[in-house]
Amino acid sequence: MKKLWLIIPLMLFALFLGVAAYQLTQPRDTLVRSTMIGKPLPAFDLPGATDDAPRVASGLFADGQPRLLNVWATWCVPCIAEAPQLEELAKRGVPIVGIAIRDEPEAIAQFLEQYGDPYAAIARDDIAEVQLALGSSGVPETFVIDGKGIIRHQHIGDIRESDVDEIYAKWEAAK
Amino acid sequence: MIAEIGLAALWLAAGLCALQFIAGVLGVREAGADGAVHPVSALARPAAVVQGLLLLVAFACLLRVFAVTDLSVSLVADNSHVDKPFIYRLAAAWGNHEGSMLLWVTILGLAGGLVALFERRMDDRFMKAVLAAQAFIALGFLAFLLFSSNPFARLNPPADFGAGLNPLLQDIGLAFHPPTLYLGYVGLSVAFSFVVAGLVTRQAGPELARVMRPWVLAAWVALTLGIAAGSYWAYYELGWGGWWFWDPVENASLMPWLAATALLHSVSVLAARDALRTWTIMLGVVAFSMSMVGTFLVRSGILTSVHAFAVDPERGAFILGLLAIYVGGGFGLFALRAGALAEGKRFALVSREGALVFNNVMLSGILAVVLLGTLYPLAAEALGTRVSIGPPYYNPVSAIFAVPMLLVLLVGPLLRWKRDSLSRIAVPLAIVGALLAASVTVLLLFTDAGVLPILGLAIAVALALASWLPLRGRKLKRVPLALWGSMLAHFGVAVSLAGMASETAFSIERLVAVEAGESVAVGPYQVTLQEVDPVAGPNWTALEGRLAITGGGVDTVLRPQARYFTDPPQSTSESALLTRWDGQFYAILGDAAGEGRWQLRLWWKPFVTLIWYGALLIALGGLLSIFGHLRASARSRRIREEVARRRAEKALL
Numbered sequence: 001m002k003k004l005w006l007i008i009p010l011m012l013f014a015l016f017l018g019v020a021a022y023q024l025t026q027p028r029d030t031l032v033r034s035t036m037i038g039k040p041l042p043a044f045d046l047p048g049a050t051d052d053a054p055r056v057a058s059g060l061f062a063d064g065q066p067r068l069l070n071v072w073a074t075w076c077v078p079c080i081a082e083a084p085q086l087e088e089l090a091k092r093g094v095p096i097v098g099i100a101i102r103d104e105p106e107a108i109a110q111f112l113e114q115y116g117d118p119y120a121a122i123a124r125d126d127i128a129e130v131q132l133a134l135g136s137s138g139v140p141e142t143f144v145i146d147g148k149g150i151i152r153h154q155h156i157g158d159i160r161e162s163d164v165d166e167i168y169a170k171w172e173a174a175k
Numbered sequence: 176m177i178a179e180i181g182l183a184a185l186w187l188a189a190g191l192c193a194l195q196f197i198a199g200v201l202g203v204r205e206a207g208a209d210g211a212v213h214p215v216s217a218l219a220r221p222a223a224v225v226q227g228l229l230l231l232v233a234f235a236c237l238l239r240v241f242a243v244t245d246l247s248v249s250l251v252a253d254n255s256h257v258d259k260p261f262i263y264r265l266a267a268a269w270g271n272h273e274g275s276m277l278l279w280v281t282i283l284g285l286a287g288g289l290v291a292l293f294e295r296r297m298d299d300r301f302m303k304a305v306l307a308a309q310a311f312i313a314l315g316f317l318a319f320l321l322f323s324s325n326p327f328a329r330l331n332p333p334a335d336f337g338a339g340l341n342p343l344l345q346d347i348g349l350a351f352h353p354p355t356l357y358l359g360y361v362g363l364s365v366a367f368s369f370v371v372a373g374l375v376t377r378q379a380g381p382e383l384a385r386v387m388r389p390w391v392l393a394a395w396v397a398l399t400l401g402i403a404a405g406s407y408w409a410y411y412e413l414g415w416g417g418w419w420f421w422d423p424v425e426n427a428s429l430m431p432w433l434a435a436t437a438l439l440h441s442v443s444v445l446a447a448r449d450a451l452r453t454w455t456i457m458l459g460v461v462a463f464s465m466s467m468v469g470t471f472l473v474r475s476g477i478l479t480s481v482h483a484f485a486v487d488p489e490r491g492a493f494i495l496g497l498l499a500i501y502v503g504g505g506f507g508l509f510a511l512r513a514g515a516l517a518e519g520k521r522f523a524l525v526s527r528e529g530a531l532v533f534n535n536v537m538l539s540g541i542l543a544v545v546l547l548g549t550l551y552p553l554a555a556e557a558l559g560t561r562v563s564i565g566p567p568y569y570n571p572v573s574a575i576f577a578v579p580m581l582l583v584l585l586v587g588p589l590l591r592w593k594r595d596s597l598s599r600i601a602v603p604l605a606i607v608g609a610l611l612a613a614s615v616t617v618l619l620l621f622t623d624a625g626v627l628p629i630l631g632l633a634i635a636v637a638l639a640l641a642s643w644l645p646l647r648g649r650k651l652k653r654v655p656l657a658l659w660g661s662m663l664a665h666f667g668v669a670v671s672l673a674g675m676a677s678e679t680a681f682s683i684e685r686l687v688a689v690e691a692g693e694s695v696a697v698g699p700y701q702v703t704l705q706e707v708d709p710v711a712g713p714n715w716t717a718l719e720g721r722l723a724i725t726g727g728g729v730d731t732v733l734r735p736q737a738r739y740f741t742d743p744p745q746s747t748s749e750s751a752l753l754t755r756w757d758g759q760f761y762a763i764l765g766d767a768a769g770e771g772r773w774q775l776r777l778w779w780k781p782f783v784t785l786i787w788y789g790a791l792l793i794a795l796g797g798l799l800s801i802f803g804h805l806r807a808s809a810r811s812r813r814i815r816e817e818v819a820r821r822r823a824e825k826a827l828l
Contacts, residue, residue, distance in 0.1 A: 003514045009457060010506040013464065017499055019554050023477050024491050026557075127739060127746065129766070 035135055041069075041149045042133035049098075049122035050105045056097065056123035062149035066174035068096045068167070069143040070119070071131055073103050074111040076139045082158035083115040089164060090118035094171050098122040101131055101139055142167065146174035178248050178327040181236030185277075185327075188229040188284065189317040192310050195222035195287075199307025203300055203375060212299070219306040220291040226313070227288025234281040237326055241268040250274060250326050252334035258714050266350035272474065272490065273326035275353055280316045282354075282361045286390075287313060290365060296386050296808070297378075304372035312364055315497045323493050352408060356401035356428055360466040362394025363431060366438070370459030371505065374512040379452045384445035385808060387459070389801050391442055394462075395435040396797035402428050403790035411750045416684070416761055416778050418786060421569045426549045427469030430542060434462035437538040440531050448592055450519040450528055454535070460509055464502040465542070471498050477553060523594040530587030537580035544573045574627055581634045581672070584665065585611070585641040603644050611637040624680035631676030638669035656803030664796025671789025677758075677782040685777045688768040698779030699727035700760060707764070707773055715740045717749070720764040720773065724753060735764040759783050 036042070045057040061067060070086060072079040090096055098119040100108055108122065125131055134143065134151075144153035144167070153170040155163065195218070202216030237250075241264050246252045254274075255267040269278045287309045294302065320326070369387045373379045405428060410418040419425065438458040445455045471477075475491025522528040548564045555562045585607050589600045597604065614633035618624060624632075642665035645658060683698045694703035705721040717736040724731050735751035753760035758781035765774030 006453075006513050007510045009461070010503070010510050013502055013506050016468070016550065017495070017503070019550070019557055020471070020475075020477060020495055022557055023553055024475060024495060 036133075036151050037154055039151060041145055041151055042130065044123075044125075044130045044133070046099070046123035046125055046130060049100060049103075049108045049124055053122070056099075056121050058149065060097070060121070061145050062147070064147040065095065066144065066146045066152075066171055067120075068094055068171060069134075069145050070096055070098045070140065071101060071134065071136050071142070072098055072140045073101045074107040075103070078158035079140045080115055082140055082160075083118070085159040085161060085164050086118040087116045089159075089168060089171075092168060094168065095120045099125050099130055101125050101128050144170045144174050177236050177239050178245070178329065181233045181240075182325070182327040184229045184233040184236065185317065185321060188226045188233065189314070189321060191222045191226040191229065192313045192317055195219050195226065196307055196310035196314060198222060199303045199305075199310060202303025203307060216303055219303055219310075223291035223306055223309065224288045227284040227286075230281040230284035234277055237268050237274060237277055238265060240327075241265060241274075247330055247333035249328045249330040252330050256714065260713055262350065269353055270350070273320070273324040275357070276316065276320050276324050277326050278354060279357050279360070280313065280320060282357050283309075283313050283316065283364060286361050286365050290368075294386060296812075297382060301372050301376050301378060304375045305368045308368035308371040309365070312368070312501060315500065319490075319493050319497065323490060352401060352404045355397050355404060359394045359396075359398035359401055359431065359435070360470070362390050362397060363435060363463045363466050365390040366394065366459050367463035367501075367505065370456050371508060373456060374508050374516075377512070377515065379445075379456055379516045381446050381449050384442045384455065385804075388439070388442050388446060388804055391435060391439045391462075392797050392801045392804070395432070395439050396794045396801070398428065398432040398435055399790055399794045399797065402432055403787050403794075407787050411752060411761075412747070416763070416776065416780075418678070418783070421548070421564075421566055423549050424473050426545050427472045430545055430549070431462060431465040431469055433538055433542040433545065434458060434465045437535045437542070438462045440538075441535050444528050444531050445519070448520055448522065448528055450522055451532070451535075452516050452519040453513050456513055456516070457509060458535075460502070460505040461542075464498075464505065465546075467494075467498045467502055471495055472549070522592070525590065525597060526595050527587065527590045527592045530583055530590055533583050534580055534587065537576045537583075540576035541573045541580075544569065544576065548572075570627065574630075578630055578634070581638065581668075584668070585634070585637055588642075588645045588661065588665065589647075603641075603647065607637050607641045607644070610640060622680065624676075628676040628680035631672050632680070635669045635673035635676060638672070639666060642666040642669060656806060657800045658803075660796045660798070660800030660803055662796070663799060664793045667789045667792030667794075667796055669789070670785050670792055671787075674782050674785030674787075674789060678780050678786065681781045682783075683779045686774070687777070688772045688774050690770070690772045694723075695775075695777070697760070697777045698781075700724050700729065700779065701726045702762070702775075702777055704773060704775065705732075710736070712738070718764065720762075720775070722751070722762055722775075724760060727755075729753065729755070733760070733762050735762045737764050737766075754784060757781055 041058050041061055043058045045055060048054050048056060061069075068089065072082075086096060096118050098121070100122055103124055103126075105124070108124075112119075123130070131139075134141075136143075136154075138156070140158050142155040142159060143151050144155075146152050152174045153167075155167060159167060198216045198219035201213040202219060204213075240248045240251055241255055242261070244251060244255055244257050244259075244264060246257075250271065250273050251267075254271040255264055259267065267274075269275045287306070290309065291306060294305075297305075366387050369383060369390070373383045402425075405425065406418050409415075409420065409425075438455070438461075441451050441455045441458055444451045471491065471494045474494055477491060548569055551564055552562050586597075586600065586604060589603055591599075611633050614636045615629060618629045618632055622629070642662050645662060646654065685695060685697050687695050689695060689704045691704055691706055694701055696702075701724070703723040703725075705723055707718055707720050710717050710719045715738045717738040719734050719736045722733045722735070724733055731753060733751035733753055736749040737746065738749055739746045748763050748765075751762045753762075758779060761778040761780060763776040765776060768774050
């Protein structure tokens, strides 16, 4: 009896070891879902991509027309990879508003020239404040915003060819 | 070149560590058989000393490459930047995974060297076992460094600028937070080695407790300071206005502290009365396991935390392996051997031992509460649900154990060893009880604070007096240094508790959006936003608010900042603090709220600073105790030698 309790710490530790080892081998869910889904787009008013472009404000979204809001940057490699898919969506008639995170006007102009320009408008978020307000944790991310300015869907990471139909369907559904 | 010297020193240290282990094991085995000691075993002590020096050389090399920003070293390129101020370039050396592991191993090596050089109180076989255990621990961490976290790896071609240190970590308080915690963890590892040696050589008496005690105390002092520094850092740097968040990373440092607190009290019982043998041995293993578990939780990123800075599952697996070997081995040895230990001396319920056992049980209760709260999300996630556990669980549940413990602390130090009666201490008991009751009554009548803060404040008041009551009936000049230490530490608990309770009960928080020229009242102060201006620092730019604070005998300007760092890009809130004798005023500049208005978060926190002053007193008490015990032990050894010499002289005559 007296010997028995001496093993208890070892048993408890073995239990901990088992759980920790199991958890360590599990794939980590690294995606951080925005809690803003279903809520109105946070208010913003940002400068345009280039110095002569008009400002882009959140008021733009509440005109009855659903849109995609694409959070991207010229320094982000996956953003290059998703450029053809955005082009495809734009071709199907989806208006896309871009928010360039921590970017330079010259770099944006060069990027659009090189990889195509699917955007209806581009805003520059130099301190990532709108990105943070959106609950976006990285670039690229794409949000579907309905005609009332409510965030309906969040796509984390670059849009692959296989994602295009789904995103288009979400945009259709937001009408 | 410097980096290669550092790496070579690391490999040499690893070799010596292996030698120390073999020598230690041979020393234990041979001496056990026929009394003859294997010649190699004599190398254990020198190997430990030289190993400590080599690790110091390796760490100095790391500091050097960071000081000159040698961007051909990959670690420097990843974590430092040419524009960084000198002190943060140095701090960047251990503000990352590899560097901090090297620091850990260096401190471990130096501690091993100290043990080898100075610890002569125990017999040779016991010391060989200690050095073998010490070497076994160091070997694992050296292997970890050399095979999966080489801090001296070169980068070809060298980087141009360097990536910079996480700006949240660019802070003088935090520069010294990790080294202090590591001192604590290492101290507990030394205590663990002593415990293992005690189990191996079947010695678990007062002598073991006496050699362990300085290390446990030192570890505990360092942990106390480390936790206090970390808490103050989180308080003013994260800008959330709180001083403890029950975050997994904070809990990771709190758990070893709780175990160490229990251990240092049970070690005292073992040293003075030869009781609680098995329990003390177990706590020795538990305390070290908690520091390992803490390191694992922080480093593996297995728990999502607001401040997990070094997350890497592969390294997590390595640390988990080390954890399995050391802690599993420790508990396994305990299960096998502890049953064979002779039972310690018995004692009555009402006695100093009784009070200390109560303290130990309650501390273990709090430890279990924190451990469960920290690990529960991990277990729940394995079962497919995500939970988050916060203050609504930790505060009341840990109070169930903390409040009775603090109440017993009011009288425990007054009790005699072995057997005592409450009637003997009736007078001080009545005084403390009356003070407690009076404080509760006053607080109930004149404040609308919650139950826990009222209890906390009342106990703090009573304890502030009770902690000095052991002086009663003693000649001041003859009070031992160690007793001064313990009284000061208990007084520190009262001070800290008062700060915590007062902050919880009486803080005033205002969240406002104001334009320049507007003012708001916060507690006794009138706050006016004068202006918001851009300012620039060495590697950041910021918006700085100018807040005029008037009222309550104050007329000053605070400048909270919202900082934007460029390398790497990140923004931080720099709180502005006004420290008064009776509390702190805390201001945060938030976002622009449109139409020229700015968000401000303002707090008046009465007596919040007592939390950290209390922690300093606790640590100071611990230091006094270390010196007291070391001095007493040196004196008794001198007396023993003197007696032996006289006897020898007498025998000659």
